Amino acid sequence: MQGMQLQGMPMQGGPMGGPPQAGYPQNGGGYPGTFSAPPQQPVNDPMWGYFTTIAGQDGEIDAEELQRCLTQTGISGTYTPFSLETCRIMIAMLDRDMTGKLGFIEFKELFAALSSWKQNFMMFDQDRSGTVEPHEMTQSISAMGYRISPQALNAVIKRYSKAGRIYFDDYVACAVKLRALTESFRRRDQMQQGAVNFQYDDFILCTMSI
Numbered sequence: 582m583q584g585m586q587l588q589g590m591p592m593q594g595g596p597m598g599g600p601p602q603a604g605y606p607q608n609g610g611g612y613p614g615t616f617s618a619p620p621q622q623p624v625n626d627p628m629w630g631y632f633t634t635i636a637g638q639d640g641e642i643d644a645e646e647l648q649r650c651l652t653q654t655g656i657s658g659t660y661t662p663f664s665l666e667t668c669r670i671m672i673a674m675l676d677r678d679m680t681g682k683l684g685f686i687e688f689k690e691l692f693a694a695l696s697s698w699k700q701n702f703m704m705f706d707q708d709r710s711g712t713v714e715p716h717e718m719t720q721s722i723s724a725m726g727y728r729i730s731p732q733a734l735n736a737v738i739k740r741y742s743k744a745g746r747i748y749f750d751d752y753v754a755c756a757v758k759l760r761a762l763t764e765s766f767r768r769r770d771q772m773q774q775g776a777v778n779f780q781y782d783d784f785i786l787c788t789m790s791i
Contacts, residue, residue: 628692632685641682644668656695660711660749667754673791674761698756701725702749712746721752727759761791 705717769777
């Protein structure tokens with residue numbers, strides 16, 4: 582698995598495909614939210630053996646195991662390895678059964694998303710410094726199909742930048758949170774109008790679980 586090559590997923594929505602309704606991308610931000618076809622049976626999947634080795638006896642992967650896995654596969658390339666906190670929010674993004682761990686299908690979905698985010702990041706990190714500048718981060722968020730205000734963009738950039746630059750680990754953390762919060766919002770925005778009403782407890786659940 583060292584240096585495993587993962588095929589990028591096509592990005593849709595945003596300026597090239599016409600602005601999506603309600604200010605968010607219709608496909609979840611540049612990667613698939615679900616598989617369009619039934620997944621392969623695990624026994625026939627080339628990633629299954631690797632997953633079972635990392636997951637251990639419980640058959641799932643926690644944040645520490647995910648961090649080791651991502652480091653060993655080399656998906657971050659020459660960029661700084663993912664922090665434990667970023668691995669935690671990756672799991673929270675896909676942890677639909679609220680176990681704090683990833684099963685095999687969720688694990689594969691995460692790798693597809695990471696591949697897409699990495700390709701997006703590399704488009705803007707042309708000097709391969711492992712960082713992007715704030716204006717490049719703005720362009721990247723737009724390329725993923727999100728339409729958010731300058732004030733919101735500024736808040737996002739301040740949250741995820743260090744000394745005026747955004748590192749790959751923080752970039753992925755930002756992408757994870759954008760996807761997870763957008764999906765939580767979309768589920769409640771039944772009319773796709775970009776507006777919902779939240780109960781306080783529901784709002785805390787949505788924001789604090791990521």
